[in-house]
Amino acid sequence: MTAAQAAMTLESPRVEDGADIWRIARDSRVLDLNSSYSYLLWCRDFAATSLVARAVDGGEPVAFVTGYLRPDRPGTLVVWQIAVDETHRGQGLAGVLLDALTARVRPDAVETTVTPDNTPSDRLFSAYAARHGLRLEREVLFDGDLFPDSVDGAAAHKPEVLYRIGPFPTTGASL
Structure with missing residues (x-):
């Protein structure tokens, strides 16, 4: 663990974190930005399958991961979004958040989608x-052509590639 990681606490998001999570997503310039309302709901309804990283002193979130369990596959954790504030990138926080969330949820598998240009x-x-x-x-x-925001018939959205990770050992995620 790096010194920067040690200076962070990981915890479930609170509704009050919704605005900061929305800002981090917006400022990433990579993620599809949802409405600010949806981030408030996410912090309320999916807090058990999401995490924020904040400075040990309890400050504002500087990184987050949001997820949910698939209704038709409750052992599958879907990672909806993960982002780190620009001032905290390059410290491995996204990986720490992902490890911590899967250790907490202990899924059978993890799914997420990634556009081809999101290296x-x-x-x-x-x-x-x-x-x-x-x-x-x-x-x-x-x-990409399934998304309704096409421009003059051309897909405005890149395809979403499903990443399926697992299965985890039958005893659950042992991280």
Whole structure:
């Protein structure tokens, strides 16, 4: 653990964190930005499957991971978004958050989607699978033309590639 990681606490988000999480997502310039209202709801309804990182002194969140358990596959943790504030990038916080969330939830498998141009997310989830000795499968989940925000008939959204990681050992995630 780095000194920067040791200076952070990881905890479930509170509704009051929704605005900061929205800001971090917006400022990432990579994530699809949801409405600010959705981040407030996320902090209320999915706090058990999400985490924020904040300075030990209890300050504002500087990184977050949001997730949920798939209703049709309750052993599968879907990582919805993960982002780190620009001033805290390069310290391994995204990997720490992902490890901590899967240790807490103990899923059978992890799923997420990544657009082909999102190299940092590809590296994060590929490294996660390798670090834990888990299989990683990729396949296009949603073609870009399925998204309604096309421009003059051309897809404005890149395809979303499903990353399926696992299965974890039958005793649950042992991280």
